[in-house]
Every structure is written in C-alpha cells, then in structure tokens.
Amino acid sequence: MKILYLGDIVGDDALKVIASNIDEIKKRLKVNLVFANAENVCGGKGLNKEEYLTIMKSKISVVTMGNHTFSKKEIYSFIEDSNIVRPANLYNAPGKGYLSLNYNGKIITIISLLGRVFTNSLVDCPFQTLNKILDNVKSDYYIVDFHAEATSEKLALVYAFKDRVNAILGTHTHVQTADEQKIGKTLYITDLGMCGPKNSIIGDDINSIISRFTSGIYIPSKVASGDIMLNGVVLDLLNNKIERYMEVFHG
Numbered sequence: 001m002k003i004l005y006l007g008d009i010v011g012d013d014a015l016k017v018i019a020s021n022i023d024e025i026k027k028r029l030k031v032n033l034v035f036a037n038a039e040n041v042c043g044g045k046g047l048n049k050e051e052y053l054t055i056m057k058s059k060i061s062v063v064t065m066g067n068h069t070f071s072k073k074e075i076y077s078f079i080e081d082s083n084i085v086r087p088a089n090l091y092n093a094p095g096k097g098y099l100s101l102n103y104n105g106k107i108i109t110i111i112s113l114l115g116r117v118f119t120n121s122l123v124d125c126p127f128q129t130l131n132k133i134l135d136n137v138k139s140d141y142y143i144v145d146f147h148a149e150a151t152s153e154k155l156a157l158v159y160a161f162k163d164r165v166n167a168i169l170g171t172h173t174h175v176q177t178a179d180e181q182k183i184g185k186t187l188y189i190t191d192l193g194m195c196g197p198k199n200s201i202i203g204d205d206i207n208s209i210i211s212r213f214t215s216g217i218y219i220p221s222k223v224a225s226g227d228i229m230l231n232g233v234v235l236d237l238l239n240n241k242i243e244r245y246m247e248v249f250h251g
C-alpha cells in the first residue's frame with residue numbers, strides 16, 4: 001500500500017495545481033492514497049470550507065493541520081464533520097487529533113501533533129499525547145504528522161517512538177529536508193517541505209519578507225505567485241520504504 005503525503009499546501013494556486021494534476025501524479029507514482037498538510041491553504045493561513053471541499057474532490061483522503069488550524073474562523077463551522085485532523089495536543093479544541101480510516105480492510109490512523117520548541121504554542125506534551133493515543137487506539141498502521149520547528153524535537157520524537165509507529169513526518173518549516181530514512185522500523189523525514197510557490201520565502205512574497213527583516217517593522221505579506229513546487233514523500237507501508245517527492249509545475 002503506497003501513500004503520497006504532501007507537505008503544507010500554501011495558497012490557492014498550489015491547491016489548483018494539485019487538483020488538476022493529482023490523478024496523473026497518483027498513476028505515475030503508483031500510490032493508493034493521498035494525505036496532505038493543509039494549514040496554509042487559505043491565503044497562507046488556515047482553511048476555509050470551499051478549499052476544504054476542493055481538497056476532498058482532489059481525492060486527498062485526510063488533511064492534517066498545525067499552528068494555523070484556527071487562523072480562519074470559518075473552520076469552526078465544519079471541522080467536526082470533516083476529514084481534518086488538528087493537533088491532538090491542543091487543549092480542548094474542536095475537531096479531532098487523529099483519524100482512522102479503513103483501506104481494503106486495513107486500518108490506517110493519522111495523528112497530528114504540534115511541537116513546543118520555537119512555536120510559541122501552549123499545548124500539551126506531544127510525547128505524552130502520542131503515548132496515550134497509541135495505548136488507546138488500535139490500528140494496523142500509524143502515521144504521525146509532527147508539526148514542529150526544531151529539528152531536535154522532531155528527531156527526539158522519532159527516537160522515542162521508533163518501532164511503535166510506521167511513520168513520523170515533520171511539517172511546518174516549509175523547507176524539505178534530505179534526511180528521509182528508517183529509524184528502527186519507523187519511516188522518518190524531518191520536514192516534508194511545502195506545496196506552494198517555488199520562488200518565495202516559505203510561500204510568501206519575497207520582497208515583503210525581506211522588508212520585514214531589514215526594517216524590523218511587521219509588514220503584512222501575501223502568498224507569492226509563479227511556478228508551483230510540490231513537496232512530500234511516498235510511503236510504501238507494506239515494504240517499509242520512504243521516498244522523497246519533489247516536482248515543479250510552471251505557472
């Protein structure tokens with residue numbers, strides 16, 4: 001069973017590229033299922049219903065979120081009845097922190113966790129949260145999206161849970177790392193990268209972000225335009241293999 005897991009989708013242009021190419025990509029990569037992180041779809045922060053429905057029509061079965069889960073208020077109205085997984089370690093937030101789906105008689109559980117280092121997030125311990133979920137949820141496969149900034153926190157999670165989960169995939173930095181590997185039996189990458197404008201600063205307009213750094217003034221920025229880069233990994237759960245995925249679509 002092969003799964004394409006896409007990194008943070010940033011902006012509408014990236015979503016359009018995914019929607020119009022996903023059938024061909026699935027066929028070419030020979031994947032059965034597609035999952036994605038969708039915390040940055042709507043203008044770079046959050047997820048509204050229209051975009052969520054486009055994601056579902058694009059045959060992405062489940063989306064995980066991150067620190068921008070509730071950046072758009074509209075999500076409160078549809079998150080409960082959706083295939084959206086928000087970080088499991090958010091205090092009493094609406095929605096769910098994991099989701100189990102049945103694919104050909106096998107249960108796959110997708111879990112979202114938010115890191116605590118450099119994310120300014122007041123969340124429960126991701127280690128204890130994952131431990132509780134694994135103790136309580138029976139599943140054939142477990143896939144974790146660890147949405148975190150610090151490489152050390154991501155590596156610590158995989159070493160703490162190696163062999164207990166099938167995959168731990170980092171998200172949030174929007175920069176794909178080249179360290180895909182097996183740690184014990186667990187498939188791991190520090191960061192999936194993003195699906196968004198290639199010529200950008202982690203998805204946003206280059207000049208406004210440079211101005212922010214050079215002036216010290218917070219200048220609102222928008223999602224950049226141009227060529228769209230898709231980043232992610234292909235997980236082969238039966239053969240326990242991970243392969244990096246990167247492709248550019250000219251816009």
Ligand SMILES: [Fe+2]
Nearest residue numbers: 008039040172
């Ligand atoms: Fe993100």
Ligand SMILES: [Fe+2]
Nearest residue numbers: 066067068172
């Ligand atoms: Fe994030």
